Amino acid sequence: MRTGVLAQRILDAAEEVFLEHGYRATVAELVAPRAGVSLATLYQQLGEDADIVDQLFHREIQRFIDAIVASCSKPRSLRLWFVDTVVFSVTYLRGNPLAARLRIDDPESGMPWLTRYIPLIAGQLEPLVDMMVKHSRSGEGFAQASARVVTDWAMRLVFSFMTTPSAVDLREPTTLRQHLNVLFDIGMATTRPHSGSAMAKSE
Amino acid sequence: MTQGTRSARPAADEEIRERILDAAQDVMLSAGITARVHAQIAERAGLSRPTVYKYVGDQDAIMAALLERETNRFFDAVTPQLERDIPVRERFVDLITFAVTYAREHALLQFGLQQEPEKVLPWLTIYAAPIMQLALSHFEPLILRLIEEKELPEVDSSLLIEIIVRLILSLLSTPGLNPSQSREDLKANIDMLFHVVGHIVNRSD
Known part of the structure; x- marks a missing residue:
């Protein structure tokens, strides 16, 4: 910088x-x-x-990271942090003129270039995520979450929602939140469906 | 689903179409994704150019037909992962791992991503609506049936399909913090995502 x-x-x-x-x-x-x-x-x-644009985007990314740190640093469960951060980031980047210009103006050549920044962003966010993981670990027995992997996924989802059109209207943060909830339903389904439904029938 | 339009064509026509698409794939693998190769495709398929126009169309139509065929083959290969007799979370971890591995081994896709990323990447990101649409029409009936049979939790089927497609497309188009080169690394990373998002309820059970 x-x-x-x-x-x-x-x-x-x-x-x-x-x-x-x-x-x-x-x-x-x-x-x-x-x-x-x-x-x-x-x-x-x-x-x-x-590379002037590269330096401009490095500065913009630093501002983006600072905004996340300012808004998403309060200790909370890792899962809640994950949703909050994805929703915050998508909303923030949607209102960002530089991201909008790159996306609308020159999508074909701009896009491969934009995705290059995911490792940079995720790397910078790692200490924050590490803090959330540690917080979660003490409260919820989070033994194996790696800050690196969690950050990587959060930023993948952010960039996907930024770049890839949706069949549903995701402009409302609440809709985006509901969309992410689908992932949770899958994440929570850790038992065999057959044994579950068989039990339900026998009751 | 896609079978509907295919079976409307006589088998002989279908065979010629397949031959054209096979030839197109071979030609593009040596000439490039965006080179003008209509004549070469015809020659490789052993057909005249008017015949190629009649059965598939111009090069853009060939490209679109090839994309649709390969996407549907991909979906057919992935589908059994959804019906395995293992917990739902594991099914989706396996499905995404399988899908990404399949796509990483797809010669034409990888060739395109390496040789002409600026042409191919947009189709996996900003112009991914057609892939999303194909995925919806292919998987929605199956997802709805699995929800009906209580094989899957009661989720919005279209949102579920969309977010899984997003995860797969991201892994194909974007270098992340974790290169996830090996299948094991990839699976471990996907597993962790679902572990994180599904964790709390398991603990408070």
């Missing part, structure tokens, strides 16, 4: 260019004048072989 004031100003300019013209046009030659700096300054701030 470049934290200097000048680097931030250049990234702000990059964001404007990106939102107006899409990611192919977000090149140093357009960004530098918008930020009011020379090309030399831009390269000095972002690096000689700067």
Whole structure:
């Protein structure tokens, strides 16, 4: 992360260019004048072989992570944390102009590129999930949950809901929550259905 | 389901269609997914181009027909996993593991993902509605019957199908934190998802 004031100003300019013209046009030659700096300054701030959009998205992802940490850090059961975080993330990203621009403007080339960031996001969230797992472990006997796997799944679902259209209307957070509940019903069905229904019949 | 449209065609016609699709798969595996290869497909199938047009159509139609055929073969292969006499959670863990392994071994899909990801990935993400629709029409009657027979919990069948398809598509299209290269790793990761989401009720039983 470049934290200097000048680097931030250049990234702000990059964001404007990106939102107006899409990611192919977000090149140093357009960004530098918008930020009011020379090309030399831009390269000095972002690096000689700067991938401007990549740095812009790294900053945006950091903001996304910060928002999750701010909203989803209260200790709760791992399962509840999982749903809360997926629903929060989908809602957050739906309202994010950068994600929207990438999705609507240039879906074919933008999409493979967007999915590249899942490992980065999941990696950054791991400490938070680790905390939830530990909390759950003491309260609920969660012996074997790996923070890495849990985070990976949460982000997979978030990106799926972001990118892949649904047959049902998932714009409402409550609908999204219900959708995830289906997974829980399967996760809870750990007994053999035959033995269950046979018992029900004999009663 | 898909059988309905197929059986409407005479067997001989069906055989010619199959031959064209087999040829298309072979040609694309060497020339690429998006190369213009209508003539090559005809030649490989031992047919004239007008015949190929008559039985399937232009290259886009061939591609669409091939996608539908391969998707339906995939669904047919996956279906038995739903009816095994094991707990429901295990059935779905096995089903997703099986589906991802099957797709990872599918030569044309993997060729496309490696050679032309920018063309193939959108069909597994933003343009995945057709796959979702095929999955719904293929699996919904079976899921409804299994719910009716109390083999599955009472869930919304279309939501269930959709979310399982999402998990499979994600595993195929997106590199995650865990590469899950081996079947065992993959299964362990899927198992953990269901373990986490199903955990609380088991404990409070």
